[in-house]
Amino acid sequence: MLYKVLSKEKLGELVTNLLSNYEFYGPKKIDKVTHDFVLIENFSDIDLSYKKTTIPPSKKLLFPSYENLINYKLNKDNVEVLPNLESKKRILFGVAPWDINGMNFLDKIFSIDYLDNNYLMKRKNLIVIGFDVEPSDNNFAAAVNAEYTNKGFDLYITDLKDRYFIRVGSATGNFIINNFTTAVDAKLKDFEDYNRFLDVYRKKFKVKINLDKFYDSFEAVYSNNELWDKLAKNCFSCGSCNLVCPTCFCFNVKDELMLNLKEGIKKREWDSCMISDYGLVAGGHNFRPTNSNRLKQRYRCKLKTFAEKFESISCVGCGRCVDACLAKINIYEDVNTIKKEVGV
Amino acid sequence: MSIEIKEKMVKDVSDKHNKEKSIYAPQVATIIKINTMTDTEKQFFIKLDDPIQRENFNFLPGQFIELTVFGIGEAPFSIPSSPSNKEYFELCVRKIGSVSNALHKMQVGDKVGIRGPFGNGYFPFDKMIGNNVVIIAGGLGMAPVRSLLLKILEDRSKYKGVTLIYGCVDPNNILYKDEIFELRKRDDIDVKLTVDRPDSTWKDSVGVCTSLIPQLEYLPEDTYIVVCGPPVMYKFVIVELNEKKYLPERVFLSLERRMECGVGKCNHCHIGNKLSCVDGPVFSLWEIMNLKEAI
Numbered sequence: 001m002l003y004k005v006l007s008k009e010k011l012g013e014l015v016t017n018l019l020s021n022y023e024f025y026g027p028k029k030i031d032k033v034t035h036d037f038v039l040i041e042n043f044s045d046i047d048l049s050y051k052k053t054t055i056p057p058s059k060k061l062l063f064p065s066y067e068n069l070i071n072y073k074l075n076k077d078n079v080e081v082l083p084n085l086e087s088k089k090r091i092l093f094g095v096a097p098w099d100i101n102g103m104n105f106l107d108k109i110f111s112i113d114y115l116d117n118n119y120l121m122k123r124k125n126l127i128v129i130g131f132d133v134e135p136s137d138n139n140f141a142a143a144v145n146a147e148y149t150n151k152g153f154d155l156y157i158t159d160l161k162d163r164y165f166i167r168v169g170s171a172t173g174n175f176i177i178n179n180f181t182t183a184v185d186a187k188l189k190d191f192e193d194y195n196r197f198l199d200v201y202r203k204k205f206k207v208k209i210n211l212d213k214f215y216d217s218f219e220a221v222y223s224n225n226e227l228w229d230k231l232a233k234n235c236f237s238c239g240s241c242n243l244v245c246p247t248c249f250c251f252n253v254k255d256e257l258m259l260n261l262k263e264g265i266k267k268r269e270w271d272s273c274m275i276s277d278y279g280l281v282a283g284g285h286n287f288r289p290t291n292s293n294r295l296k297q298r299y300r301c302k303l304k305t306f307a308e309k310f311e312s313i314s315c316v317g318c319g320r321c322v323d324a325c326l327a328k329i330n331i332y333e334d335v336n337t338i339k340k341e342v343g344v
Numbered sequence: 345m346s347i348e349i350k351e352k353m354v355k356d357v358s359d360k361h362n363k364e365k366s367i368y369a370p371q372v373a374t375i376i377k378i379n380t381m382t383d384t385e386k387q388f389f390i391k392l393d394d395p396i397q398r399e400n401f402n403f404l405p406g407q408f409i410e411l412t413v414f415g416i417g418e419a420p421f422s423i424p425s426s427p428s429n430k431e432y433f434e435l436c437v438r439k440i441g442s443v444s445n446a447l448h449k450m451q452v453g454d455k456v457g458i459r460g461p462f463g464n465g466y467f468p469f470d471k472m473i474g475n476n477v478v479i480i481a482g483g484l485g486m487a488p489v490r491s492l493l494l495k496i497l498e499d500r501s502k503y504k505g506v507t508l509i510y511g512c513v514d515p516n517n518i519l520y521k522d523e524i525f526e527l528r529k530r531d532d533i534d535v536k537l538t539v540d541r542p543d544s545t546w547k548d549s550v551g552v553c554t555s556l557i558p559q560l561e562y563l564p565e566d567t568y569i570v571v572c573g574p575p576v577m578y579k580f581v582i583v584e585l586n587e588k589k590y591l592p593e594r595v596f597l598s599l600e601r602r603m604e605c606g607v608g609k610c611n612h613c614h615i616g617n618k619l620s621c622v623d624g625p626v627f628s629l630w631e632i633m634n635l636k637e638a639i
Contacts, residue, residue, distance in 0.1 A: 083365060118368065253604050304617070
């Protein structure tokens with residue numbers, strides 16, 4: 001990792017240069033209360049004071065709700081199959097650390113066992129510029145160690161009030177710094193200020209949860225149906241929590257035939273583990289028929305499964321599911337309820 | 345994306361997949377023969393169109409493929425034929441969902457898409473060498489284990505006793521009926537059949553296949569057990585096997601879930617921290633005892 005320092009007024013120049021060279025996505029205020037990552041045309045459109053966006057930017061660009069995977073042509077005596085592997089250089093600017101961590105998780109999912117090139121081609125062509133975004137009220141990223149990241153970005157910009165501290169995470173990031181702006185190497189004083197910034201930044205996360213001892217506690221309450229029914233009592237099975245989650249990756253693979261009946265596509269679209277037909281198989285058997293089955297499954301997937309597989313849990317603490325839930329189901333409160341049930 | 349990750353990925357690519365390929369792109373194949381087996385099941389003989397792909401299509405007993413009916417969709421099917429057959433493979437398909445219904449309407453010569461074979465968990469025919477093998481199948485569960493059965497019969501001398509326990513709803517629903525009745529004439533395999541609803545000609549056992557397990561005489565230390573059937577069957581079979589003290593690490597069960605992608609991405613088939621498509625579909629009973637939702 002290289003460390004650079006950029007003076008405050010130079011950021012506009014850097015972004016303007018990037019805007020003229022790349023397709024550029026950044027955070028923009030789109031109405032009174034909402035921010036979203038959209039195609040940016042001017043530096044002044046970018047609003048880095050955002051606290052959250054409804055949909056995680058990485059998912060919007062890399063793993064959209066609907067995606068064409070392959071095209072095929074049904075010819076008279078054969079079928080032509082053509083993969084749809086898009087590759088366009090794009091910049092994603094101003095991504096929060098928990099969203100970068102969420103994207104790092106998706107990177108692992110789509111590169112473990114089999115390489116999912118439909119995702120990875122887009123990922124390889126995405127230039128990520130991170131930024132320490134102010135946490136929203138329900139954000140608990142610091143409790144799950146997702147408020148900081150040292151990988152998954154090309155550049156990471158930290159605002160030290162009078163200057164920017166920039167971490168350069170890749171050769172592409174280095175190319176950008178060298179060609180589109182003038183930054184100097186960071187000195188000891190800059191590192192001191194950066195570390196002081198991190199201490200202050202971490203204190204901004206107000207939600208306290210302690211996942212210590214949760215791993216085994218979960219098993220202890222696994223068969224406690226009364227508890228799970230209570231936790232899932234208000235769930236509508238709407239799947240909002242899945243849609244907004246930066247690490248939810250479940251999808252369906254579907255075929256679609258064009259109206260000419262000669263061409264078709266294989267597409268993927270997001271699925272949700274909270275919807276009743278998620279565990280349904282041909283013949284009518286449903287492996288997870290109730291709300292409480294499904295909520296339990298979601299909590300395990302977020303807080304346990306990947307502690308075993310990837311050695312870190314998949315939840316990045318962005319708090320989006322808490323904000324999105326119409327029934328006010330709250331993952332961090334439920335963690336405490338589960339632990340309390342076991343008496344830890 | 346940082347260069348380090350990129351380099352690593354290129355390495356992975358050379359190991360498993362071409363980086364220009366999409367794992368969702370099926371191979372085109374042709375249906376070369378169709379047999380009607382019962383009112384609801386048909387046997388399809390499928391040959392991959394590309395000779396190189398055909399040559400590289402190596403599967404192990406218990407693995408499955410994803411079959412695309414172009415324009416309709418994709419569904420997982422286990423491969424019931426012998427892994428030794430390089431020319432084509434078979435499928436045994438029950439008419440039950442949108443893809444299988446469409447497949448049942450297809451004709452010889454029609455094109456389908458094939459991805460796979462998938463699954464890292466298989467029936468360990470290699471470890472079973474020198475041991476007794478008991479195959480317990482219920483209904484359509486005969487399809488995945490038939491591949492193992494054929495493999496064992498090809499190398500019959502390498503194994504000790506071989507027993508097949510096969511339970512069906514009624515005699516008309518017995519899959520591979522001629523083949524199984526042919527097997528009964530052999531003295532190197534013990535075939536035990538049972539049906540829930542016998543007809544007037546039925547001479548074998550009546551009841552679920554669980555009821556035949558107490559008759560097994562093999563000792564736990566040199567016996568492998570393979571089980572495949574509907575989800576409800578496993579619970580009862582496991583109780584009987586535990587009663588006989590068969591070792592959980594030598595009992596193998598095929599857990600079918602909704603394998604939508606087959607390559608460990610879509611997450612539909614997860615059981616605890618495992619995915620049925622990449623970690624299974626065959627799991628040992630010991631693995632299953634650690635997965636609360638499995639049975």
